[in-house]
Amino acid sequence: MQKKEFLYHLRRWQKGSISRRHFLGVTGLGAASLVLARELGINPLGRPAFAGDIGDRVSLCTWPSYHDPANFEAFTKLTGAAVEVTVFGSNEEMMAKLQAGAAGYDVLVPTNYTIRDYASQKLIQPLDLALLPSHDASKHDQRFTGEGTVDGTVYAVPKDWGTTGYVIDSAVVTEKPTTWKEFWDLTMTTHSGKVMVHDYQLTTIGNALKYFGYSFNSIDPAEMAKAEELLLKAKPHLFGINSDYKPSMLTGDAVMSICWTGDAVQLKREIATMEYVIGREGGEIWTDFYAVPSDAPNPKGGHALINFLITPEIAAKEALFHGYPLTDSRANALLPKELLEDPILYPAAELLAPLEFGATGLITNEARAELFARFKAA
Numbered sequence: 001m002q003k004k005e006f007l008y009h010l011r012r013w014q015k016g017s018i019s020r021r022h023f024l025g026v027t028g029l030g031a032a033s034l035v036l037a038r039e040l041g042i043n044p045l046g047r048p049a050f051a052g053d054i055g056d057r058v059s060l061c062t063w064p065s066y067h068d069p070a071n072f073e074a075f076t077k078l079t080g081a082a083v084e085v086t087v088f089g090s091n092e093e094m095m096a097k098l099q100a101g102a103a104g105y106d107v108l109v110p111t112n113y114t115i116r117d118y119a120s121q122k123l124i125q126p127l128d129l130a131l132l133p134s135h136d137a138s139k140h141d142q143r144f145t146g147e148g149t150v151d152g153t154v155y156a157v158p159k160d161w162g163t164t165g166y167v168i169d170s171a172v173v174t175e176k177p178t179t180w181k182e183f184w185d186l187t188m189t190t191h192s193g194k195v196m197v198h199d200y201q202l203t204t205i206g207n208a209l210k211y212f213g214y215s216f217n218s219i220d221p222a223e224m225a226k227a228e229e230l231l232l233k234a235k236p237h238l239f240g241i242n243s244d245y246k247p248s249m250l251t252g253d254a255v256m257s258i259c260w261t262g263d264a265v266q267l268k269r270e271i272a273t274m275e276y277v278i279g280r281e282g283g284e285i286w287t288d289f290y291a292v293p294s295d296a297p298n299p300k301g302g303h304a305l306i307n308f309l310i311t312p313e314i315a316a317k318e319a320l321f322h323g324y325p326l327t328d329s330r331a332n333a334l335l336p337k338e339l340l341e342d343p344i345l346y347p348a349a350e351l352l353a354p355l356e357f358g359a360t361g362l363i364t365n366e367a368r369a370e371l372f373a374r375f376k377a378a
Helices: 003-014 020-027 029-039 069-079 091-100 112-120 180-187 201-212 221-237 246-251 261-270 299-309 312-322 366-377
Strands: 057-062 082-087 157-169 195-197 238-241 256-260 274-277 283-290
Touching: 057 299, 069 082, 069 299, 069 312, 091 112, 112 283, 157 201, 157 261, 157 312, 180 201, 180 221, 180 256, 195 201, 201 221, 201 256, 201 283, 201 366, 221 238, 221 366, 246 261, 256 261, 261 274, 261 312, 299 312
Parallel strands: 057 082, 195 238, 195 256
Antiparallel strands: 157 256, 157 274, 157 283
């Protein structure tokens, strides 16, 4: 195509006289996009979520250090839509933003135990599976995927799974702790002022409950009173309350923190003495999902981003970056053996056995919310 003709069609598209799809087709750029997609290891043919005009941006609300930026760049090259990323530190924070309305997110990443609550409050919409051809439920480990479906309707598709333990810099924390009791005791003694906990009631209260051998999900008033007593006693000894604890661990300001699987993998890549511990009393096992908010300004773009990220080739690249185990057997088949055998990602059976999934309804439990508020305010 001659330069003059190309500029003619470009101006027509800029004025809105023709669609983006028509512009790409008539100028040949659509075919070029297919070539680019193949170079990225993607086959968009037959995947309608990658086709058509999905706008110039898609907004994602997710957890810290949870995606490979290169995959967002690839999505933008393929679709023309930039990915805007907002991070949050707890499911309660995400829910509060959605309840306030007009959050502007097209995709969010909720944890398994929250999805029924999101759906019942109409904060997320049923997914259009026709726009998610990359999703094949039969290829996922069913232990981790059921809570994405509420009363027969699919509201969320799985991203990855993991555990909640704690990380130590073993060069400093030489006591070799293996339990939650040791975590809290070391916080209040030897390593006072150098420990962090999540800004997230589920994990911080849950793992205080484990100190006493109670359920991670307990809402028993007497048991929660004991957990609160421990948290208030530990509060003056903490370096910080923050779900984005990696920077402080890397600088040495903190030497121990409540930690998620993938963050432990990322920290160990940076500093070899970082060690991940799953408390022998138990704790949390979880699955995170992709969902589309009910008031998403660009739901088609949201579906397109989800479909892209759950494509096995892309999901595998994500796992190599973030260090969380996947539920999709197709993506796992693309991962190196050393990752699939990493004991941080795939702990021994005796450590997994006592772990609990977060209980439905816990995100809206007022008693736990009030306990956590008192802890933070102390």
